[in-house]
Amino acid sequence: MTHVFDEAIAVDARPDGVFHATTHPAYGNMVGPFGGITAATVLNALLQHPDVLGQPLALTINFAAPVADGTWDLHTRIERTNRTNQHWTFTISQDGATVSTGSAVFGIRRETWGDTEVRPPAADPATIADTAPVDFPDFIAWARNYDKRFVVGELVYESPNNDSTSTLWLRDLPERPLDYPALTSMSDAFFPRVFLRHGAYMPAGTITMTTYFHASPDELAAQGSDYVLGTARAQRFSHGHFDQYAQLWGGETLLATSHQLVYFKDPQG
Amino acid sequence: MTHVFDEAIAVDARPDGVFHATTHPAYGNMVGPFGGITAATVLNALLQHPDVLGQPLALTINFAAPVADGTWDLHTRIERTNRTNQHWTFTISQDGATVSTGSAVFGIRRETWGDTEVRPPAADPATIADTAPVDFPDFIAWARNYDKRFVVGELVYESPNNDSTSTLWLRDLPERPLDYPALTSMSDAFFPRVFLRHGAYMPAGTITMTTYFHASPDELAAQGSDYVLGTARAQRFSHGHFDQYAQLWGGETLLATSHQLVYFKDPQG
Numbered sequence: 001m002t003h004v005f006d007e008a009i010a011v012d013a014r015p016d017g018v019f020h021a022t023t024h025p026a027y028g029n030m031v032g033p034f035g036g037i038t039a040a041t042v043l044n045a046l047l048q049h050p051d052v053l054g055q056p057l058a059l060t061i062n063f064a065a066p067v068a069d070g071t072w073d074l075h076t077r078i079e080r081t082n083r084t085n086q087h088w089t090f091t092i093s094q095d096g097a098t099v100s101t102g103s104a105v106f107g108i109r110r111e112t113w114g115d116t117e118v119r120p121p122a123a124d125p126a127t128i129a130d131t132a133p134v135d136f137p138d139f140i141a142w143a144r145n146y147d148k149r150f151v152v153g154e155l156v157y158e159s160p161n162n163d164s165t166s167t168l169w170l171r172d173l174p175e176r177p178l179d180y181p182a183l184t185s186m187s188d189a190f191f192p193r194v195f196l197r198h199g200a201y202m203p204a205g206t207i208t209m210t211t212y213f214h215a216s217p218d219e220l221a222a223q224g225s226d227y228v229l230g231t232a233r234a235q236r237f238s239h240g241h242f243d244q245y246a247q248l249w250g251g252e253t254l255l256a257t258s259h260q261l262v263y264f265k266d267p268q269g
Numbered sequence: 270m271t272h273v274f275d276e277a278i279a280v281d282a283r284p285d286g287v288f289h290a291t292t293h294p295a296y297g298n299m300v301g302p303f304g305g306i307t308a309a310t311v312l313n314a315l316l317q318h319p320d321v322l323g324q325p326l327a328l329t330i331n332f333a334a335p336v337a338d339g340t341w342d343l344h345t346r347i348e349r350t351n352r353t354n355q356h357w358t359f360t361i362s363q364d365g366a367t368v369s370t371g372s373a374v375f376g377i378r379r380e381t382w383g384d385t386e387v388r389p390p391a392a393d394p395a396t397i398a399d400t401a402p403v404d405f406p407d408f409i410a411w412a413r414n415y416d417k418r419f420v421v422g423e424l425v426y427e428s429p430n431n432d433s434t435s436t437l438w439l440r441d442l443p444e445r446p447l448d449y450p451a452l453t454s455m456s457d458a459f460f461p462r463v464f465l466r467h468g469a470y471m472p473a474g475t476i477t478m479t480t481y482f483h484a485s486p487d488e489l490a491a492q493g494s495d496y497v498l499g500t501a502r503a504q505r506f507s508h509g510h511f512d513q514y515a516q517l518w519g520g521e522t523l524l525a526t527s528h529q530l531v532y533f534k535d536p537q538g
Contacts, residue, residue, distance in 0.1 A: 057510060058477045058530050060329045062372050064349035064356040079360070079367045080333035084509075085476065085532070087333040089358070089370050091348070098348045101358050101372055103331050105476050105530070109508035112535035115466070116505045117433055164386060197384070207354065207374050208327045210479045212512050212530050214505045235516070236385045236483045236523045239378035240353075241326060243481045243526055247504070254505045257512055259528055261327050261374070261481050263354070266381035 003176045004145060005185070008037050009044040011074065019045040019074040023067060027142040032066040034142035035206050036188030038100065040181040042090055045074055046104055047180065053086040054108040055217060056180045060210040061102040068094055084108045109216050120249040121167045121231045123151040128169050128227060136191070137201070146189060147173045149227075155195055164193035167231040170248075175225035178250070180213060183220075186248055187211040187258035190232035193244050194264045197237070202267050207241070209260035215253065223250040240264060272445050273414060274454070277306050278313040280343065288314040288343040292336060296411040301335040303411035304475050305457030307369065309450040311359055314343055315373055316449065322355040323377040324486060325449045329479040330371040337363055353377045378485050389518040390436045390500045392420040397438050397496060405460070406470070415458060416442040418496075424464055433462035434502040439517075444494035447519070449482060452489075455517055456480040456527035459501035462513050463533045466506070471536050476510070478529035484522065492519040509533060 008024035027037035039061045046052060072094050079087040085107035092100035134154055136143035153166030170186055192204035215223070232246040246258040277293035296306040308330045315321060341363050348356040354376035361369035397418055405412035422435030439455055461473040484492070501515040515527040 060372065060477070060479065062348075062356055062374060065351065079331075079370050082334065087331050087367075087370060098356075101348050101356060103329065103370055103372065103477070105331060107476075107510070107532075109510075110535070110538075112507070112509045112533070113537045114505070114507035116507075117502065118504045207376075208329070208372070208479075210329065210477075210528065212528075214507060214510075214512070216508055233386065235387045235526055236383070238381070238383035238385075238483060239485055240381045241376070241378075241483075243483070257504055257528075259479065259481075259526075263376075264381070266379070268382045 003174065005172055005176055005182065009041045009181050011041060011045040011048065013048065019076065020071060021074060022071045023069045025141065026145060029142055030139055032068060034188070035063055035209065036185035037142060038067055039188060039209065040185040042074060042102065043104070043184045044181045046076060046088060046106070049076065051078060052106055053081055054106050056104060056213045057085065057107045058105040058210065058212050059102065059184060060208065061100060062208045063100055063206055065099045067092070067099050116254050118247070118254065120229055120252065121151065123167060123229055125227065131169070145173055147171050153196055155191060155199070157199055159199040161196050161199070164196050165231065165233040166190055166196060167229070169227040170230045171225060171227045177225050178220050178223045178228065183213060183215065183248060183256045184211055186228060186230060187246055187256055189230065190244065190246055192262050192264065193232065193234035194237060194242060194267070198267045200267060203265040205263050207261045207263055209258065211256055211258040213256050215255040219250065219253050219255065223255065226250065228255065240266065272443065274441055274445055274451065278310040278450050280310060280314040280317065282317065288345065289340060290343060291340045292338045294410065295414060298411055299408055301337060303457070304332055304478065305454035306411060307336055308457060308478065309454040311343060311371065312373070312453045313450045315345060315357060315375070318345065320347060321375055322350055323375045325373060325482045326354065326376045327374040327479065327481050328371065328453060329477065330369060331477045332369055332475055334368040336361070336368050341368070385523050387523065389498055389521065390420065392436060392498055394496065400438070414442055416440050422465055424460060424468070426468060428468040430465050430468070433465050434500065435459055435465060436498070436500040438496040439499045440494060440496045446494050447489050447492045447497065452482060452484065452517060452525045453480055455497060455499060456515055456525055458499065459513065459515055461531050461533065462501065462503035463506060463511060463536070467536045469536060472534040474532050476530045476532055478527065480525055480527040482525050484524040488519065488522050488524065492524065495519065497524065509535065
C-alpha cells in the first residue's frame with residue numbers, strides 16, 4: 001500500500017519534460033497545500049530526473065502566490081553540471097501563472113574530515129513514549145500526517161511566550177523511512193513562530209525557504225523511521241516579517257538545517 | 270569621488286533590459302571576484318529597475334561556476350508582483366554560459382509588532398579603537414576594502430580551532446553609509462569557516478548563499494557608516510560541504526542574517 005506522503009509527492013513526467021503534480025487533500029494547509037509538501041514534491045521530481053547528479057545538497061523555494069488546490073506544472077532546468085555538483089532552477093505554474101520559483105543544488109558526497117559544532121537540544125528519547133502526541137487544529141490537515149511530541153514550545157491558545165523555540169519529536173504517521181523528500185517536508189513542519197509568541201493563530205505565510213541537506217544516504221538509512229528531533233526559532237520579528245531557523249536531528253546526527261522568511265499580519269494592528 | 274564599492278557594483282541597464290557589469294580588481298578573490306560583490310551587484314541592479322516594489326527582503330544566489338574576470342550579463346525577471354511583495358529570478362552569464370542563478374524577494378515594510386529574540390555577541394564598541402585592524406593575505410584583494418577588527422576568531426596560520434566562530438567589527442574602507450548592497454556584500458565577508466578550524470587556507474567556495482534583510486531604511490540611515498558587528502559560524506562539516514551562518518548587527522539592531530553552503534577540499538585527503 002502506498003504511503004500517503006508518497007501519494008502526495010507523486011509526479012508524472014510528461015514527454016515534454018514538464019512534471020505534472022496534484023495537490024493532496026491530506027496535506028492541505030489553511031490556504032492551499034502545506035508548503036513543505038510542495039517543496040518535497042519538487043525535490044521528488046528532481047530526484048527522478050534521468051540527468052540528475054548525486055544527491056540533494058540545497059533547495060530554495062519561493063512562494064510567490066498561494067498554490068490552488070488541484071493540478072500544477074513543474075518546469076525544471078539544469079543550469080550547469082560540474083564535475084561534482086549540479087545547479088537546477090524550477091518554476092511552478094498553474095493556469096499559466098507562476099506561483100512558485102526556486103533553485104536546487106545536487107552533488108556528490110565524498111568522505112572527508114567532518115565535525116558537527118552544534119549540539120542537539122536537550123531531549124531524552126526515553127520519554128517519547130510517555131509524551132502525548134499533539135494534534136493541531138482541524139484546519140491544519142497536513143499536521144495529521146505527523147506524530148508530534150513536544151519537548152518545549154507547544155502552542156497553547158491565548159498563552160503567549162517570550163521565546164519562539166519549539167523542540168519536538170517528529171515522524172511520519174504512519175511511519176515511513178526517512179529520505180530527502182521527507183526531510184524537505186519536515187524542515188517546514190514548524191508552525192509560524194509568531195503563533196507561539198502570541199498564543200494565537202493569525203495570517204502568516206512563508207515567502208521563501210532554504211533547506212541544506214547534511215545527511216548522507218547512509219545516515220538516512222541508519223535513521224530509518226525513527227523519530228527526528230526538530231527545533232525551530234525566530235531571530236527577529238519586524239515590519240511584517242520574521243525569519244525562522246530549524247534543525248532536524250537523528251540522534252547525534254544533524255540531518256538538515258533550514259531557514260525561512262515569513263510574512264505576518266500585525267497581531268496588534 | 271565615487272567610492273570603490275560603488276564602482277564595483279555599478280551596472281549598465283541596456284535597452285534590451287539586460288544589465289551589463291564588469292568585475293572590479295579591487296574586489297578580486299582567490300579565483301574570480303568575491304562572491305559578496307557579485308551578489309551586491311545583482312541587488313544594485315534590481316534596486317535600479319523601474320518596476321521594483323519596496324525594498325529587499327531576501328536574496329539567494331547560487332554560484333554555479335567561477336565568474337571570470339571581465340564583463341558579465343545579468344538577466345532579471347519579475348516572476349510575480351503581489352500587493353505587498355515582488356518575486357524576482359535572475360541569471361548571470363558570461364559568453365553565453367550560465368555562471369550564477371538566483372532569486373530575490375522585495376516587499377513593502379509596514380510598522381508592526383516586533384521583537385529581536387537573539388542577542389548580539391559580547392563585544393564592547395569602546396575597544397574598537399584599541400583593536401588593531403587585520404589584513405588578510407594579499408591574494409584576497411576584496412578584504413582590503415574592509416576595516417576588520419576581530420573580537421574572536423581571527424585566522425592564525427597553523428593554529429587550528431575547535432570552534433568556527435568569528436566575531437568582528439566591520440566597515441567599508443574608506444567609510445561608506447550602509448545600504449542594502451553593502452549589507453549583501455558584508456553577509457559574505459566571513460572567510461570559509463573550514464579555514465579557521467584548520468588554521469589554513471585550502472580550496473573552498475560558496476555554492477549557494479541566502480541573505481535575509483531585517484533592516485528598514487530608517488535603521489540603515491541610523492547606522493550610517495558606523496562599524497557593523499558581524500558574527501559567523503558553521504553547524505556541520507561533512508562529506509566535502511559545510512554550512513555557515515552569519516548575523517550582522519548595528520548596535521542592538523539585527524540588520525541582516527545570512528546562510529551559505531560551502532564546498533571544501535578535504536584538508537586531510
